[in-house]
Amino acid sequence: MTNIFLQLLINGIIAGAIYALVASGFSLIYSTNKFIHFAHGGVIALSAYVLFWLSALIGLNFYLAVFLTIIFSAFLGYLLNKFFYKPFRAKKASPSILLVSSIALLILLESIALLLFGADIKTLDLIKTNRGIEIFGAIITPLQIVIVLVSVFLFLGLYFLMKKTKIGKAMRAVADNKDVAEILGISAEKIYNWSFVIGSVIAGVAAILISLEQNIEPTMGTNLMIKGFTGAIIGGVGSVPGAILGAFLLGLVENFGIWFLPSGYKDAIAFVLLFAFLLWRPEGILGIKNNHKC
Amino acid sequence: MGHIAFFGIGAYAYAILALSGFPSIVCLLSAGVISACFGFLLAIPTKKLKGDYLALMSLGFSFVVYAIFLNWSELTRGSLGLPGIPRPIIFGFDFSGNAAFLSLVIFTALFSWWFIHRVTNSPFGRALEATRDDELAAQSLGKNTAKLKSLSLIISAFFAGIAGSLFASYITFIDPSSFTFTNLIPILLIVIIGGIASLPGTFFATMLIVLLPEFFRFVGLPSEIFGPVRQIFYALTLILIIYFRPRGFYGKIDLE
Numbered sequence: 001m002t003n004i005f006l007q008l009l010i011n012g013i014i015a016g017a018i019y020a021l022v023a024s025g026f027s028l029i030y031s032t033n034k035f036i037h038f039a040h041g042g043v044i045a046l047s048a049y050v051l052f053w054l055s056a057l058i059g060l061n062f063y064l065a066v067f068l069t070i071i072f073s074a075f076l077g078y079l080l081n082k083f084f085y086k087p088f089r090a091k092k093a094s095p096s097i098l099l100v101s102s103i104a105l106l107i108l109l110e111s112i113a114l115l116l117f118g119a120d121i122k123t124l125d126l127i128k129t130n131r132g133i134e135i136f137g138a139i140i141t142p143l144q145i146v147i148v149l150v151s152v153f154l155f156l157g158l159y160f161l162m163k164k165t166k167i168g169k170a171m172r173a174v175a176d177n178k179d180v181a182e183i184l185g186i187s188a189e190k191i192y193n194w195s196f197v198i199g200s201v202i203a204g205v206a207a208i209l210i211s212l213e214q215n216i217e218p219t220m221g222t223n224l225m226i227k228g229f230t231g232a233i234i235g236g237v238g239s240v241p242g243a244i245l246g247a248f249l250l251g252l253v254e255n256f257g258i259w260f261l262p263s264g265y266k267d268a269i270a271f272v273l274l275f276a277f278l279l280w281r282p283e284g285i286l287g288i289k290n291n292h293k294c
Numbered sequence: 295m296g297h298i299a300f301f302g303i304g305a306y307a308y309a310i311l312a313l314s315g316f317p318s319i320v321c322l323l324s325a326g327v328i329s330a331c332f333g334f335l336l337a338i339p340t341k342k343l344k345g346d347y348l349a350l351m352s353l354g355f356s357f358v359v360y361a362i363f364l365n366w367s368e369l370t371r372g373s374l375g376l377p378g379i380p381r382p383i384i385f386g387f388d389f390s391g392n393a394a395f396l397s398l399v400i401f402t403a404l405f406s407w408w409f410i411h412r413v414t415n416s417p418f419g420r421a422l423e424a425t426r427d428d429e430l431a432a433q434s435l436g437k438n439t440a441k442l443k444s445l446s447l448i449i450s451a452f453f454a455g456i457a458g459s460l461f462a463s464y465i466t467f468i469d470p471s472s473f474t475f476t477n478l479i480p481i482l483l484i485v486i487i488g489g490i491a492s493l494p495g496t497f498f499a500t501m502l503i504v505l506l507p508e509f510f511r512f513v514g515l516p517s518e519i520f521g522p523v524r525q526i527f528y529a530l531t532l533i534l535i536i537y538f539r540p541r542g543f544y545g546k547i548d549l550e
Contacts (some may be wrong), residue, residue, distance in 0.1 A: 088537065096349065100482070101536050108529035109481055115522040222476075226357065268361030275354040277346060279339045 008255045014144045015135040016251025017151040018210060019246040022228030023189050023235075024158060025202035027243030030232070031175040032195035035098040040228075041082060041221030042109025043200050047073040047207035048216045070204040077200025080105070081193055106221060114218040121214040147209045154202060155244055160246050162240065167194055175238070223267075230274040295435030296336070297481065299331045299359035302473030304458025306363060309376045309468055318380075322459050329455025330448045332359075337444035356475055363470035375469025379462050399460055406453050407497075413449065422446055438505040475527070480504075483532045503528075 026040045050072045054065035057232045084105060088098055135138060162168035173181040182188050210220070228247060235246020248269060257269040304325040311321040340351050362373055381395060413419050424432040425439045433439050462468050480503055487499040507524045 035449070061465055093536075097536055099349065101533050104479070104532040104536070105530045107476060108533070111522040111525035111529060115526070262365065265365050266360065268358065268365060271354055271357035271361055275351065275358055278351045278354055 003138050004259070008259060010138050010140050010144075012255035013248065014140075014147060014213075014251070015146045015255060016231075017250030018206065018213075018294065019224075019227045019231045019251050020247035021151050021154065021202055021206035021209070022224050023231040023243040023247040024240055025153065025199035025206070026225070026228055027204075027232045027237060027240045028033075028158070028171075029195050029199040031238045031240065032171050033085070033192055034040075034175075034178075035085075035095040036102060036229075037080075037085075037196075037199075038099065038102040038110060038225060039084075039105035040203055041223075041225030042106045043076050043080070043203045043221075044075060044207045044210075044224055045075055045113050045221030045261065047204045048211045048220065049117055049122075049189065051208055051211055052117070052124060052216055055124060056122070066208055067207060073200045074197045074208065077203070078193060078195040080198040080200075086189075091237070106225070107236035110218050110221050113246070116216070119218060124211050124216070134274075143213055147213060147218025150205065150209065154205060158202070167191075171195055203223055222234055226274075227270055230270050230277075233274060233277050295349040295478070295482075296354070296356035296359075297450070297454055298473050298478040299352075299356040299476060300333060300454035301458040301461070302359060302363060302470075303332050304329045305468050305473070306369075306376070306458075307455065308459030309379045310369065310461045312380050312463070313376065313378070318463075322456065324506050325459035325462075326452040327454040329458065330452040333448040333451025334444070336451075337447045340447075341440040341444055353475065356473075356478070360470055360474055363473060373469060373471075375467055376462075377467045379466045379468065381463050381466070395464060399464075400473040401454060402460060406456070408421025410449075410453070418442075418445075479525075479532065483528055483535070486532065487535050503531075 022040070022044065026037060029037045029040065043264055044159050047069050051065055051069040054068055055062055079124050084101075087100065088101060093101075133142065135144075160168075162172060169192065170181070170186045171191050173184070173186055174188050181191075204226070210224070227250065228243075231247030231250040232243035233246065235244065236242030250273065253267050253273065258266055259271070307328040308325040310322045311324055312318065316324075336352065336355050340348055366372070367374075414422070421432065422442055424435070425442050461472075483497040484496060484503050487495075487502065507527055
C-alpha cells in the first residue's frame with residue numbers, strides 16, 4: 001500500500017536537499033559578495049562533467065574521482081572570483097552589470113561543457129541496482145538517504161563554520177558591512193576568495209550527488225540555479241539558513257503541487273513561486289528588508 | 295530581461311491563429327496586440343520595482359511563459375511544437391517565397407523603426423528619457439513615471455510580438471525551446487553593443503551579431519561544434535563588451 005502523502009513528503013525532502021545544496025553555496029557567495037553569482041550553476045555543471053570524465057572515461061577509483069572533483073570545484077570557484085569578478089569589481093561595476101556578466105559566464109561555461117562532451121545525457125552507472133527500501137508505505141533508495149544525510153551534515157558544518165570559526169565570523173562581518181570589517185583589519189578580498197571556495201565546494205558536492213541520483217547534461221547548471229535561486233529568494237537571499245529553508249520549502253511545494261497538477265507543471269510551480277515572492281516579499285521569509293540603493 | 299517571452303507569445307499567437315485559418319494580416323497584428331496585452335499584465339506588478347528586482351521579475355516572467363508553452367499542450371502541443379505554419383498572404387500577395395518574405399520583413403522592420411523613431415522624438419519619448427535619467431526629477435515635474443514605464447513596456451512587447459509572428463512564419467515551425475532565456479543572449483548582446491537607447495546602434499549591432507557567426511560556418515566546423523561555438527562567441531563578446539565598453543558603440547548611457 002503506498003502512502004502517497006509520505007512519498008511526496010520524502011520526495012520533497014530529497015528535492016529540497018538537492019536545491020538546498022545549490023542554494024546554500026550560492027547564498028553564501030551572495031551574502032558576502034553582494035551580487036548574484038549565476039555562474040554558480042556553471043561550476044556545478046562542469047564539476048559534474050569532471051566527475052564523469054574522471055570516473056567513467058578515465059576510470060579512476062570513484063572515491064578518488066570524487067575527491068579530485070571537489071578540488072576542481074573549489075579551484076574553479078576561486079579562479080572565477082580572481083580572474084573574472086575581481087576585475088569587474090575593480091571597475092566599480094554595479095550589481096546589475098555583475099548579474100548580466102555572471103549570466104553570460106554561466107552560458108560560457110555550459111557551452112564549453114557542451115563543446116567538450118556533447119549534448120547527450122551522461123550517466124554514472126556506478127550503482128547497479130538501486131532498489132528502494134519501503135518505510136511506512138513510501139519508497140526511498142539508499143542513495144537518496146545518503147543525499148539527505150550528506151546535505152544535513154554539510155549544513156551543520158556550514159553552521160558551525162559561520163558561527164564558531166574565525167573565517168566564518170569574518171565572512172559574516174564582511175556580509176554585514178564590508179567597510180567596517182576592513183577597518184577592523186579583515187581583508188575583504190581574502191574573504192571573497194574564501195566565500196567562493198567554500199560555496200563552490202558545496203556546489204561540487206551537489207554536482208556529485210545529482211550526477212549519481214539523476215544524470216548529467218549541459219543545461220543542468222541553469223536548471224539547478226533557477227531552482228536554487230528560487231529557494232534562496234523564498235527563504236531570504238541574504239541569509240544562508242534562509243536559503244536552505246527556502247530550498248526545502250520549494251522542494252516540498254513542488255512535489256505536493258503535482259498531487260494536484262499534471263507533473264509537467266513541476267517547474268512552472270517553481271517559477272510562479274519565484275515570481276510571487278519577488279513581487280510580494282522580495283526579502284524572503286527570513287530576510288531583512290534591504291534598500292537596494294547605495 | 296524577460297523580453298524573449300513576448301517574442302514567444304507573438305510567435306505562438308500567430309501560429310495558433312494562422313493554423314486555425316484566420317487571415318494573415320489578422321494573425322500578424324493580433325500577435326502584436328496579444329503580446330502587448332501580456333506586456334500590460336507584466337507592467338502591473340513591476341511598476342514599482344527598480345533595477346535588479348525588475349530584471350529578475352521579468353526573467354521570472356519569461357520562465358513562467360516558457361513553462362506554459364511547454365505544458366499547455368492543448369493549446370501549444372507542448373514540446374512537439376507547431377509545424378506547418380503558413381507564410382502570410384496579405385492582400386493577395388503571397389509571401390511564401392524567400393525573396394518575397396524578405397521584403398515583408400524589411401518593410402516591417404522599416405515601419406517599426408520609423409514608428410519607434412517618431413515615438414522617441416516626441417514629447418512622450420522625451421518624458422521617457424527624463425524618467426531614465428532621473429526618475430525623481432521627472433516625478434517632481436509631474437510626470438507619471440510608472441505609467442510611462444508601463445507604456446514603454448507595452449509598446450516594446452507589441453513589436454516583439456510582431457517579430458515573433460514573422461519568426462514563426464519564416465521557420466514555419468515553432469517549439470518552446472526557441473524561447474528560453476538562452477535565446478535572449480544574442481538580443482541582449484545586440485542591445486549592449488549597439489548601445490542602450492540608440493536606434494542606429496541597434497541596427498549596426500544586429501547586422502554584426504547575426505552575420506559574424508555565419509563566417510564560422512565557412513571555416514568548416516562540423517555542425518555539433520557550431521552551436522556551442524556560437525554560444526561561446528556570444529557569451530564571450532557580451533562579457534568583453536560589458537567590461538571594456540559598457541556604453542556600447544552608440545549608447546547614450548552606461549549600463550548602470
